[in-house]
Amino acid sequence: MVEGKRIVGMLTDRDIAVRAAAVALGSDTPVSEIMTRDVQCCQSVEELDHALDEMGEQKVRRMPVLSKEGEMVGMLSLADIVCIDDDFRSIGRALRDICTPHGVHSQAARTRPDID
Incomplete structure (x- = not known):
């Protein structure tokens, strides 16, 4: 919005x-x-690797792209990156980071007393 x-x-x-x-x-x-x-946003002049690192850290699959003046000029998505990344290393790293469980809502962070 x-x-x-x-x-x-x-x-x-x-x-x-x-x-x-x-x-x-x-x-x-x-x-x-x-x-x-x-x-969380990225700048249109940022390198793709930096934006991917931010997406992984923030656990988001889409990130608005801002101009130098701070106006929204587009939306970067993992699907966009798949179309241009021939070896898929960057997208794989970002997807791994995005999908790594974290925080209080993570089921991986909870322990179940009924399981040994």
């Missing part, structure tokens, strides 16, 4: 699943109630 020229949020399939569907919000729920507000 953009207000003026500033990105104020982004709605992803994960936002819909976690913030809307999981608590049975209706389709009349405003996007602003379920979108991610702290949107």
Whole structure:
């Protein structure tokens, strides 16, 4: 979501699943109630490897691209990168980082007392 020229949020399939569907919000729920507000962006002049590192660190599959002036000029996705990365090393590294469990919502971080 953009207000003026500033990105104020982004709605992803994960936002819909976690913030809307999981608590049975209706389709009349405003996007602003379920979108991610702290949107990580990259600059159009950054090297792709740096953007991929950021995507992996932030655990995101899509990242808005900003001009030097801070205006949104596009969206970088893992699918875009697959189309240009012939050896797939960069995309593989980013995907591994994105998919590595972390945080309080990670099932890998929990221990189950009933399993030895």
